[in-house]
Amino acid sequence: MAIPVETFHLSPSAQGTLQARIQQMVAEGILDGRFQRGEKLPSTRKLARHLGVSRITVTLAYTELLANDYLASRGRSGYFVSENAPEPPDFGTPPDRADRVDWDEALAQRFADGPPLGMGKPADWTRYKYPFIYGQADPTLFDHANWRLCAMQALGARNFDALTQDQFDADDPQLVSFIARHTLPRRGILARPSEILITLGAQNALWLAAQILATGRDVAVENPCYPALRQILRQARSRLSLVPVDEEGLPPEAVPRGTRVIFTTPSHQCPTSATLPLPRRMALLDRAAELGALIVEDDYEFEMSYLTPPSPALKSLDEDGRVIYVGSFSKSLFPGLRLGYLVGSEPFIREARALRASVLRHPPGHVQRTAAHFLSLGHYDALVRRIGKALAARRAVMEEAVARHGLRVAGRGAHGGSSLWMEAPEGVDSGKLAERLRAESVLIEPGAHFFAGDRASQRFYRLGYSSIPSERIGDGVSRIAGMLDSGTGLT
Structure with a gap:
């Protein structure tokens, strides 16, 4: 060289x-x-x-x-x-230096408290033989060839402006147009481009919504729920009301008076996979209107409805403009893409655009244009169909293995999804169960971090099947059942 x-x-x-x-x-x-x-x-x-x-x-x-x-x-x-040139000197590990800053006093606000965003999933999860983890992409299903071609097309001279120019607070018009004309109508949502904002994934969308709508206000969240959402709301100094979910999701009548914003996952409740039935969806809209509250709808997994068509989005039933819709391509493309979107009334989107611009201007233009090509050329729909077919086959194997070994399912998506919400026997600590299973090359996700308040439970856990091939599922479930049967060191 x-x-x-x-x-x-x-x-x-x-x-x-x-x-x-x-x-x-x-x-x-x-x-x-x-x-x-x-x-x-x-x-x-x-x-x-x-x-x-x-x-x-x-x-x-x-x-x-x-x-x-x-x-x-x-x-x-x-x-x-020269091959005989002197070696660079090895100065060893730098010595510890005295830090004279009192960081407890210096930090105006803390963001590192709470569970890590990875929620305990090891970075080297691919080396485990039975990875029942949620939210990771299966490289055998992804369309690498066409994604590469779309990326090269986005690098071409015709797309030079989208690639290189600072768009300030604007988004890629081709991507926004596809979302407005193709993605949202499949959820029954009709929106103008001025009512859509591209975000760095659903997490960024939830943060924007919390900063604008929930700062210092009374907020209702599901319990259990996505742990990072609680962190986001605490950082916004929201006053949280934890609403226990049941087998049908969030009970509208349990949302307390004084609530200004309701955060919910109606299509696939996180993490139980419960689906909010249509009557409850209408009741939740009525409850929000009664309270004068807004609803933030996180529709993070609607593309994974491969068993039956998904229920209509809350946003599609909203006649008052009080629902803010959060969508993401992370589950259907790959999580590292970090591309999502917010849909809401123009006054809200205008504020969200200004807040986003003050932090990161806009998601990278090349990423947006590549995704726009991949979606508009039909590769995305083909990928979703392929993933849905694979997940349906894996789910069938999962449910057969779970039933055969007598494991208890606490929640499963009515329309599909990519995980089962499980409940271990009374007294079992799923954190200790996960630790013991790692030694047998089995990964599960303990459920305690999804809970907050008095309902926190150690015995729940989640089994994802998006990243494990069908032929390994039976053996992996057998190992989980065997560990639970032994009961040693799990309490």
């Missing part, structure tokens, strides 16, 4: 002759590890032109380094870092 000539700069404050300074510059690059053994240096002519010095000066510096075994010459090929 050749070392770029642009790497070399003569410091104007360095002492000595030009030859000595060039010599020192090369030697320091070798000693600090920037120039590796065997790498080729620029030719004497090229380096001399770059530095604005005579070629003989560079040649003399190289010759001296050659004599000291920093460099080696290979016939007409040029100069290379």
Whole structure:
């Protein structure tokens, strides 16, 4: 590998002759590890032109380094870092330095409290044989080839403005148009482009909604619920009311008086997978109107309705403009994409756009345009159908294995989804169960962090099946059942 000539700069404050300074510059690059053994240096002519010095000066510096075994010459090929050049020194681990800042006093607000966003999923989850984890993509199902082609198309000259220009607070018009004309009508939602905002995933959308609507206000959330939502609302200094869900999701009559904003996951309640039936959806809208409250609807998994068509979105039933809709491509494309959207009345979207612009301007233009091509060319719909077919097959295997081993299902999505909400026997701590199962290459997700308040329960856990092939599910469930049967060290 050749070392770029642009790497070399003569410091104007360095002492000595030009030859000595060039010599020192090369030697320091070798000693600090920037120039590796065997790498080729620029030719004497090229380096001399770059530095604005005579070629003989560079040649003399190289010759001296050659004599000291920093460099080696290979016939007409040029100069290379010698295989015998000194090793960069190992200074070891830097010593601990005294930190004289009182961070308890210095921090105006804390954001690191609570469970990590990864919720205990190991970064190396792919090395486990039985990964019953939720929310990760299966690389065998993703359409790599067409995504790559769409990314290359987005890099083309025709898309140059979308790729390179600062769009300030604007979004990619092709992506917004596709969402308005194709994605939202499938949920019964009709929206103008001015009522849509692209976000960095559903999490960013929930944060924007919380900052604008819930700061310092009385807010109702489901219990259990997505743990990061509670963190977002606490950071907004919201006053939380925890509303216990049942087998049909959020009971509208349980939303307390004084509530200004209701956060809910009606299609696939997180984490129980309960689906809010139509009568409850209408009752929730009526309850919100009675309280003068707004509703933030997180419709995070509607594309995974492969068993039966999904229930209509709350937003599609809303005649007052009080529902803010949150959508995401993370579950149907891949979580690392970090692309979602907010849909709401123009006054709300205007404020959300201004808040987003003050933090990150807009999601990267190249990502938006690539997604727009992938969606508009039909690759997205084909991918959703392929994922739905695979998840349906895996769910059938999961349910058969769970029933065969007598494990208790506490919640399953009526329309599909990618996980089962499980309940272990009384007294079992699912956190300890997960820890013991890791030794057998089995990953499950303990459920305690989904709960808050007095209803916190240790015995619930979630089994995802989006990342585990069908042929491994039976053996994995058998290991879970065997561990529960033994009961050793699980309480």
